[in-house]
Amino acid sequence: MVSITIDGQTLEVEAGSTVLQAARRLGIDIPTFCYLKRLPALASCRMCLVEIEGLRRLQPSCATAVTEGMVVRANTPLIEETRSSMLDMLLANHPLDCPICDKGGECELQNMVMAYGPRESRFRDDKRVFHSEDIRLSPVIIMNVNRCIQCQRCVRMCEEVVGAVALGTIEKGMDTAVTGFEGSLAGCDQCGNCVEVCPVGALMSFPYRYKARPWDLTETDTICPHCGTGCQLTVGTRKGEFMRVRSKWDEGVNRETLCVRGRFGLDFVASRDRIKRPMIRRDGALVPVSWDEAGDYLRRRLSAVEGKAAGGLASPRLPNEMLYQFQKLMRTAFRSNNIDCSSRWSTPFDTLGPLLAAFNSRAPLDEVIGNDCVLVIGGNVTEGNPVTEYLLRDSVRRRQTGLLMLSARPSRLDADARVVVRVLPGGEAASLAAVVAGLAATVGQALPGDVLAGIDATIGKPAAETGIDGPDRLAAELTEGRSVTVLVSVDLLRSPEARATLQQINNLLQVLRLLGKGPAMQFLFDRANQMGAWDMGVLPAALPGLRAVADDVARTTLARTWGAEIPSEPGADLDAILELCVGGRMGALYIVGTDPLIAYPDRDFVTRALSAADLLIVQDAFLTDTAGLAEVVLPAAGYGEETGTFTNNEGRTQKVRKFREPAFEARGNLAIFDFVAALRNQALRPSTQGEIFDEIARLVPAYQGLTEDALGADGAFTKAVPTPPVARFFAPPPVPTAGDRLMLITGDCLFHNGYLSERSDILNTVANDPYVAMSAEDTAQLGLSDGDQVIVRSAQGELTAQLKVDKRFPKGLVFVPENYRALRLNGLMRRGEYPCPVEVQKVHATVEVDRTSRI
Numbered sequence: 001m002v003s004i005t006i007d008g009q010t011l012e013v014e015a016g017s018t019v020l021q022a023a024r025r026l027g028i029d030i031p032t033f034c035y036l037k038r039l040p041a042l043a044s045c046r047m048c049l050v051e052i053e054g055l056r057r058l059q060p061s062c063a064t065a066v067t068e069g070m071v072v073r074a075n076t077p078l079i080e081e082t083r084s085s086m087l088d089m090l091l092a093n094h095p096l097d098c099p100i101c102d103k104g105g106e107c108e109l110q111n112m113v114m115a116y117g118p119r120e121s122r123f124r125d126d127k128r129v130f131h132s133e134d135i136r137l138s139p140v141i142i143m144n145v146n147r148c149i150q151c152q153r154c155v156r157m158c159e160e161v162v163g164a165v166a167l168g169t170i171e172k173g174m175d176t177a178v179t180g181f182e183g184s185l186a187g188c189d190q191c192g193n194c195v196e197v198c199p200v201g202a203l204m205s206f207p208y209r210y211k212a213r214p215w216d217l218t219e220t221d222t223i224c225p226h227c228g229t230g231c232q233l234t235v236g237t238r239k240g241e242f243m244r245v246r247s248k249w250d251e252g253v254n255r256e257t258l259c260v261r262g263r264f265g266l267d268f269v270a271s272r273d274r275i276k277r278p279m280i281r282r283d284g285a286l287v288p289v290s291w292d293e294a295g296d297y298l299r300r301r302l303s304a305v306e307g308k309a310a311g312g313l314a315s316p317r318l319p320n321e322m323l324y325q326f327q328k329l330m331r332t333a334f335r336s337n338n339i340d341c342s343s344r345w346s347t348p349f350d351t352l353g354p355l356l357a358a359f360n361s362r363a364p365l366d367e368v369i370g371n372d373c374v375l376v377i378g379g380n381v382t383e384g385n386p387v388t389e390y391l392l393r394d395s396v397r398r399r400q401t402g403l404l405m406l407s408a409r410p411s412r413l414d415a416d417a418r419v420v421v422r423v424l425p426g427g428e429a430a431s432l433a434a435v436v437a438g439l440a441a442t443v444g445q446a447l448p449g450d451v452l453a454g455i456d457a458t459i460g461k462p463a464a465e466t467g468i469d470g471p472d473r474l475a476a477e478l479t480e481g482r483s484v485t486v487l488v489s490v491d492l493l494r495s496p497e498a499r500a501t502l503q504q505i506n507n508l509l510q511v512l513r514l515l516g517k518g519p520a521m522q523f524l525f526d527r528a529n530q531m532g533a534w535d536m537g538v539l540p541a542a543l544p545g546l547r548a549v550a551d552d553v554a555r556t557t558l559a560r561t562w563g564a565e566i567p568s569e570p571g572a573d574l575d576a577i578l579e580l581c582v583g584g585r586m587g588a589l590y591i592v593g594t595d596p597l598i599a600y601p602d603r604d605f606v607t608r609a610l611s612a613a614d615l616l617i618v619q620d621a622f623l624t625d626t627a628g629l630a631e632v633v634l635p636a637a638g639y640g641e642e643t644g645t646f647t648n649n650e651g652r653t654q655k656v657r658k659f660r661e662p663a664f665e666a667r668g669n670l671a672i673f674d675f676v677a678a679l680r681n682q683a684l685r686p687s688t689q690g691e692i693f694d695e696i697a698r699l700v701p702a703y704q705g706l707t708e709d710a711l712g713a714d715g716a717f718t719k720a721v722p723t724p725p726v727a728r729f730f731a732p733p734p735v736p737t738a739g740d741r742l743m744l745i746t747g748d749c750l751f752h753n754g755y756l757s758e759r760s761d762i763l764n765t766v767a768n769d770p771y772v773a774m775s776a777e778d779t780a781q782l783g784l785s786d787g788d789q790v791i792v793r794s795a796q797g798e799l800t801a802q803l804k805v806d807k808r809f810p811k812g813l814v815f816v817p818e819n820y821r822a823l824r825l826n827g828l829m830r831r832g833e834y835p836c837p838v839e840v841q842k843v844h845a846t847v848e849v850d851r852t853s854r855i
Contacts, residue, residue, distance in 0.1 A: 006072045019061035019072055020048055028074050031083065031112055033199055034151040035062040038255065038394060039160060045151055046086050047112070050074045058082060083116040092123035093174065094200075095146050103201035105214040109149060130177055138185040139765045140192060140206050140264050145177045148202040154178060154194035160397065161257060161390050163412055164189045178202065189750060190766045191386070192263040196247055196256055207264060207762050208244040212236070217243060220659035221251075221713070223646050225317055225639045225756055226261040228525030229253060229365075229387045230648025230715075233262055235640065235659045242269055242640075242660065251713045253365055253650065259386035260750065260766060261757055266640075268759040269660065273622045275635035276664035286633060291665070291675075298617070298632050299679045301588075305614045308587030311338035311577040315593030316525075316533040317755065319644025319656050321692040322669040323529070323536040324544060325684060326592060329673050332564035333682040334588065337549055337571030338580075341530070341538035343596035344818075346573040348499040349541040355502055356534070356546060359509045361485075361520035362651025362702070362720045368520050369395045373481035375404040375474070376524075377505065378428060379489025382412040383750045384526045388487075388649070389413055402477055406431060407489070408745060409815065410808035419469045419477055422810050425745050425835045426497045429733030431471050432504035438475030439511050484517045489524045491747050494834045503730035510729065525649050526748050532647035535702060535718070540571035545700040545721070561699060564682070574600065575831065578609035589613040590676075592669070593636065595624035595755060598821055601829035602796065619672055621663075622759060625821075636669050637662040639756065643689055645711070647718060653706060654715030742778065742814050743835035744792065746825060749817035758821055770823050771804040773815040774840065779805050782840060789843040792816065794828040794836050800843060814838055 001012045004022050013022045018041070023030050033045035043060035050061045053071035058079065061072075073079070090109065098104045130145040137143050155178060158167045166188035169176050180188065195203045217236035224231040232252030236243045245263050249256045278294035279286040289297070312330040314323055323341070330339050340346070361368055369392055381389045389412065395401040396416045403417040408425045423431050478484055486509065492501050505521075512519040525531060537544035547554035549570045559566050572580060574596065580586040582605075589610070600606050610616055610629045618630035621638030641662045647653045662668065667675070670687060677684045686692055690708060697706045702718040710716050751767035752758055772790055784790060786805040791798055792814060801816065801823060809815070813835070818825055829836045 002066050002068045002070075004066045004070045004072065007074055013066055015066075017066050019050060019052075019059070019064045019066060019070070022066055023050075023061060023072075023074055030061050030074050031116060032062060033108065033112075033149060034153060036153055036157070036197060036256075039153070039156050042152055042156070045149070047083060049079060049082055051076055051079060080116065084118045087113055087117040088121055088123065090149050091117070091121055092125070093128040093146075094149065095127065097147075101147070101201035102204045102209055103198075107201065108199035128174060136206065137180050138188060138190055138206075140190050140260075140762060141185060141188075141195060142204050142206045142209060143178070144202055144204070145179070147200045148178055149200055150176050151199060152178075153197040153199070154203055157193050157197050157257075158188075161394060162189055162191055162193055163389070163393055163416075164191075167194060189386070190260045190264065191258060192260070193257050196258070196263075205244060205264075207267070212238045212243050218659075220657050221248075221655075222640070222657040222659065223528070223648075223654045224258070224262040225528045225656075226259075226265060226753060227385050228523075228528060228530055228649040229385045230528070230646060230650065230652055230654060231258055231262050231387050232654065232714075233258060235266065237659055240660055242267060252654075252715075253391070253648070253652070254387045257387055257390050261753065261763065262387070264762045264766065265757050265760040267762050268756050269638060269640050271622060271759040273759055274638070274663045275620060275623050275627070275633060275666070278635060278665070279630075279633040281631045286628070286630070291667075294632060294634065295675065295679060298676070301615050301631065302679055305587030308614060309338060309580055309585050310334040310336040310588045310590070311572065311580065311586060312336070312590045313340050313343060313574055313577070313592070313594060313596065314533070314538050315343075315755070316341050316527040316530040316538075317639070318529060318533075318593050318669065319642070319646060320529065320532040320536055320653070320696060321644045321689045322592075322673075323533050323538050324696055325670055325673050325687075325692055327536060327538050327544070328562060329677055329684060330590070331566045332562055332684075333677045333680040334590075335565075335567060337540055337567050337569065338577055339538055339540055339571055340574040340577065341533035342493075342527075343574065343594045343599040345493045345498070346575050347493060347534075347539065348502060349539055351499050351502040351506070352534075353542060353546050353548070355506050355509075355521075357721060359506075359519060359521040360651070360720060361522055362718050363520070364652070364717075365391055365522065365650050366395075368485050368522060368650070369401060369487075370399055371401070371481070371483035371485045371518075371520065373402040373404060373477055373483070374485045374487060375406065375478070376413070376487045377406050377432070377489060377492065379407060379491040379524060380409045380411040380747060381487075381489075381524060384489065384491070384748045384753070385524050385649075386750065388524060392416070402481060404474055404477055406474065408810065408813065409747065410806070410810075414808070419473045421469050421471065421474060424810075424812070425743065426495045428492060429497055429500040429504045432501070432508055433733055434471035435474045435478070436504065436507045436511055438472050439479060439508075439515065442475060442479045443515060478512065478517070479515075481517065484512050484519045486519060486521045487524050488521060490526065490530065494746075496832055496834065497733065500730075500733035504733055507729050522649050522651075526753055528648075529646045531649060531651065532645070532653075535647055535700060536696070540573045540576075544696070545702065558699065561695070563685070578606060581609035581613045584612060586613045588615045588617060590617045590619070591626060591630075592619045593621070595620075595626045597625040597629065598824070599754065599818070599826060600831075601826050601834070602831045603824060603827040604796070605831060606826075617676075619669070621666065622755075624755075634672050634675075635664065635666040636672055637666050641666070642668045642670075645693065645708075651702070651718045651720070652715045653703070653711060653718055655708070655711050741837040742774075742840055743812060744794065744814045744816060744828065744838045745835045746816055746818040749819065752817065752819035754819045758819055768804075770801040770817070770820040772801045772840070773804045773806045773809055775809040775811050775813070776805050776807045777811050779803065784840070784842055790840055791843055792828065793839045793841075794830075796830055796836075797824075797827040799823050799825065799828060814840060
């Protein structure tokens with residue numbers, strides 16, 4: 001610690017702290033333009049100059065490190081004159097168009113001039129003008145360089161935090177201008193973080209332009225619904241109409257950053273696809289009816305299917321309270337544990353539950369990724385969890401964190417990683433087994449003999465690696481690191497080998513713990529409340545708190561509180577539920593807020609299954625493909641139309657707040673659950689959001705002690721429930737076989753991640769057309785070129801889209817994003833088969849079959 005005195009106040013700060021940081025801790029205001037806490041100091045704006053005793057010139061406080069005994073003066077006549085002169089120089093060329101500038105009312109330059117500016121300018125020259133009309137850089141970002149004050153915040157944010165390098169500068173001195181490549185942002189993430197950090201109106205949001213003034217807006221702090229990172233954002237509405245999204249500087253896991261989906265993708269709340277009234281099926285068509293008519297019809301139909309199996313599927317985008325109440329409704333009113341929360345895969349709870357209980361870290365991501373090594377397994381962080389990618393890059397840059405990647409798909413983070421292991425999908429388990437064996441071989445003496453014997457039993461052959469590094473490099477890096485974090489993509493759950501992969505992750509974490517690495521694990525969910533859905537027990541084999549359905553104590557405690565018996569046998573997951581439908585054994589199937597017809601593999605099978613259910617009830621805000629098959633459709637409140645909580649990937653529980661009224665005749669999800677329960681002659685108690693949260697805090701161990709008042713601006717962390725370490729090492733995974741066919745994989749893309757984003761007009765404007773990504777080697781062998789229209793064909797079906805050649809993509813794989821409804825990608829896939837063998841050929845081209853199917 002070093003001591004510093006600023007304006008007569010003395011403070012001890014950590015060595016390496018800057019004068020600016022010390023002043024802010026003392027509550028002393030020092031103005032800045034170019035400074036951002038998460039960026040390296042630039043010291044170009046000269047607004048933060050201070051006097052330091054013993055130095056002749058004024059020094060920039062943002063870039064001056066504290067030394068022992070330093071004496072600083074932050075407010076003197078000389079400093080005030082200097083600040084005024086700097087502002088005078090900025091105003092000399094700044095257009096005085098505040099009345100029409102979108103930044104008016106929240107402009108940092110306006111605020112600085114009011115506080116420190118000159119009363120009269122000494123400059124009389126003509127103002128510099130770069131252009132007479134604003135420049136549309138992209139569908140969402142518009143630029144007025146005349147207003148730029150050359151702070152470089154936007155350029156540095158784009159390059160050092162986002163990693164896109166879409167903005168740069170040209171010319172020098174007062175002629176410096178910020179611009180995109182050739183005057184556009186073609187290679188940009190369109191995240192709008194440059195707009196957020198711009199202190200003036202040089203970079204602006206085009207969708208928000210000229211729509212409102214800050215003082216016209218009603219602002220609501222809430223949580224982004226697009227992925228599990230759990231970014232905080234502020235929604236602005238005007239007379240109940242959605243206007244914009246912005247972020248705050250010092251709140252949430254994201255701080256001032258958002259991704260394109262979070263900043264520009266919330267206009268889906270005003271989608272034209274909303275369900276306006278309840279509907280029932282008459283003469284083969286859905287017809288609107290009143291809520292009373294729907295209730296009468298549904299009561300008769302529920303009575304008719306009494307005695308047959310019932311099943312429920314709920315979206316992991318719903319708040320905790322709705323998910324908790326849904327599983328309570330299914331287990332009590334419908335007497336069924338046939339419950340699931342993912343429309344894309346089935347979760348092997350027998351392996352997942354112990355893994356979550358023993359290793360899942362419920363702590364700030366910023367702390368978790370501060371460990372020496374961070375191993376990312378599976379998925380593509382850039383496109384699945386963009387703000388998590390920003391934080392990982394930031395940690396690599398500031399803390400020298402060793403980033404290690406093991407996945408099938410390349411990502412932008414590969415450039416920041418020390419080790420990149422590219423494996424074929426499904427081969428992650430074998431590669432992880434090889435890493436475990438490598439760790440044991442390197443430091444075998446440090447492990448007990450029985451542990452070594454257990455590890456020997458798990459050693460399998462590694463998958464075929466297609467990258468430059470292998471499991472041995474991963475093992476070496478993990479051995480050298482003092483602390484390790486493992487981030488696991490839920491994309492791994494798509495594979496039939498999901499259980500084996502989770503088992504090998506468990507093995508790895510056990511060995512790391514025995515070696516004293518203090519391993520932490522977090523999942524990288526691409527759904528906003530997947531962690532909450534698991535915690536709330538929306539699983540066929542798990543009750544709230546991830547306690548097994550067969551646990552008599554847990555089941556009895558819940559039954560006593562709920563006033564109803566709970567079935568003791570584990571239920572069916574989504575795949576088994578669909579099998580029950582096809583077999584004619586499913587009475588009522590209740591689907592809430594999700595669309596398995598567009599997401600679950602094998603569209604034809606899902607269509608047959610849903611059509612075969614005796615009674616299909618769909619509760620949703622949007623008229624989905626699944627709703628189109630329903631017998632009863634109940635219009636529900638959507639995101640922003642009801643209050644609740646999300647639990648993000650970190651285990652942080654945060655408030656999701658209401659900022660608009662439910663559209664048309666939609667009702668809140670909780671009100672509809674009460675409505676359905678009453679038709680079954682049941683009453684769900686409690687039934688209000690706040691009371692349900694209190695019940696969760698009493699009955700779910702990880703949430704015990706939480707109160708809504710305690711959530712605060714940054715939410716509150718749930719607790720990891722202590723459990724004994726898992727002592728058993730699992731058997732070796734099956735050895736993946738390398739085929740000679742092209743294999744189709746899927747996942748999120750940056751501009752879309754399903755259900756919500758596909759209903760955003762802005763994201764649909766920004767997003768690329770549907771595409772097929774392949775390696776340069778494969779496309780060359782097939783005689784294909786970038787931009788070609790190609791047919792992707794499987795044994796189940798085919799689709800047509802534009803080819804995108806990716807030089808980083810591994811040979812033998814074909815990637816198609818899953819979130820374009822028009823493609824109906826799941827129509828190509830077969831249940832239980834992932835990745836899917838396919839053929840690729842150019843549209844209207846004559847290509848030999850053996851050439852398209854073998855590489």
